[in-house]
Amino acid sequence: MSDNLATPTQATARVTGGRFKRVLGTPSLVLFGLVYMVPLTVFTTYGIVTQLTGGRLVDSYLVVLVVMLFTARSYARMTVAYPYAGSAYMYSQQTFGGAIGFLTGWALLLDYLFLPMINYLVIGIYLNQYVPAVPQWVWIVVCIVIVTVLNVIGIISVARANFVIIAVQAIFCVLFVVFAFSNAAGHHANVLAPFTGDGSVTGAGPVFNGAAILALSFLGFDSVSTLAEEAKDASRDVPRAIMICTLAAGILFIVLSYAAQLVYPATHFAHPDSASVPVISAAAQWLSVFFIAAYVAGAAGSALTSQASVARILFAMGRDGVLPRRIFGRLSVRFGTPTIAILIVSVVSLGAVFIDLATLSNMISFGALIAFSMVNLSVFVHFYIRAKERGGWAWLNNLVLPLVGFALTIWLWTSLSGITFIIGLSWLVIGFIILLIVTRLFRRPTPTLDLKETA
Secondary structure (H helix, E strand, O other): OOEEEOOOOOOOOOOEOOOOOOOEOHHHHHHHHHHHHOHHHHHOOHHHHHHHHOOOHHHHHHHHHHHHHHHHHHHHHHHHHOOOOOHHHHHHHHHHOHHHHHHHHHHHHHHHHHHHHHHHHHHHHHHHHHOOOOOHHHHHHHHHHHHHHHHHHOHHHHHHHHHHHHHHHHHHHHHHHHHHHHHHHHOOOOOOHHHHOOOOOOOOHHHHHHHHHHHHHHHHHHHHHOOHHHEOOHHHHHHHHHHHHHHHHHHHHHHHHHHHHHHOOOOOOOOHHHOHHHHHHHHOOOHHHHHHHHHHHHHHHHHHHHHHHHHHHHHHHHHHOOOOHHHHOEOOOOOOOOHHHHHHHHHHHHHHHOOOHHHHHHHHHHHHHHHHHHHHHHHHHHHHHHOOOOOOOHHHHHHHHHHHHHHHHHHHHOOOOHHHHHHHHHHHHHHHHHHHHHOOOOOOOOOOOOOEEEO
C-alpha cells in the first residue's frame, strides 16, 4: 500500500465508513440537475418578481441566464480540476486555502439548507389550498419524512424518482404553453408585453433586482457538481451535465414566463405566493388540477435532490474536519450515503413551518451568488495564475470569461434587498466565529481535504 496522487477520473477521497459509488452517467446527472431546478419553479416566485418588475419577468430571466451561463462554465472547468464532492467549497478551498474555502462553503450552506425548506413550504402552500382541511404544517412534515427516507436509501432511488418527476412536469409544460399561446392568440394579446411590462414599474433596476432573486432557480447546475464522486466519469459527465442543465432550464424558464405573462398580463396579485393559480386557470381551467399535481411532484423532487446535495456538502466539510468528523464525515456502510447529515438537514427543514416565501427566496440567492463569485475567481486563479495557461484561446477561457462571470454575479448580489444582507452577513459572521474556534484563533491551519488516496 502506498500513497499516490490520483488522476482526475480516478480520484476518490478517503472517507470514514465507506465510499460513494460511481453509478451516475450524464443523463442521470442532467435529470438530477433539472429536477433540482424544478422546471415549474417559474411559478414559485412568479407573483413576487412579476410585481417587482411591473410584468417584465421574462427580462429578468434573460439577464440571469446570461450570468448563469458564465458561472456554469466556471463550475464545469473546476469540476475537471477537482472531481470531488463539495462544489464551490471544494474549489475555493483548493484554490484559496482552507479559511476561504470554509467561508465559501458556509455561504453555500445558506442556500443549500434553505432550498429544501422552500420546496417543503410551497408544497404546504399549494396542498393546503387544494385540501384546506389538512393544515399546511402537516403536508410539510409528511413530505420531509418521505424525502428523508428516499435519500437515506441512496442516490439510485433519487435518480429513479427523478425520471418520473421530470416526465410529469414536461407534460404539463407542453400543455400549458400550447393552451396559453392558443388562448392569447384568440384574444389578440400584445406579444411584446412580457418584455415591456405594463408601465407600472420603470427603469432597469427592478429587472436586475428580479434577476438577483431568480438566481435561486439556477441552483441545479451547482447541485450536479456535488455528485462528482458518484459520477462514472466526473471529468467528462459532470461538465457536460452542468452546461446542458443551465441552458435547457434557462430556455424553459423564459418560454414558460413568456407564455404566462401573455395569457394573464396582470402585475398585481392578492396572494403573490400563489399567483400561479389564476395564471394557469387563464390558460385552461382544468389545467389547475394538473398543475397542483405536477408542481407538488416537482417541488418534492427538488426537495429530494437538494437534500441529497446539502448532505454531501456537509459530508465534505465533516470529512475535512471543519465540522465534527464523527457526525458529518461518515457514510452509512449499508447504504453508502451520509445518513447523519441527511437527518440533520431534515430537522433544519422543519423551519418551513415558520418562515415566509419572500425571505427564503432572497436568502437562497444571497448564499448562491457568493458561491458563484468564488467559483469564477477560482477558475482565474487556478488556470491563469497558477497553471499559467495563457497561450492561444486560454486567455479568453481563463481570464476574460471567469472575470466577466465574477463581475456579473457581484452585480446581481448587490441587487438583493437590505434585510437579505443583514441576515446573510450575520450568517457569515457565525461562520467566521466557527472558523476561529476550529483554528484556535488561526494558531493552527484550517483542516482541508487531502487529495491523495491509498492505492
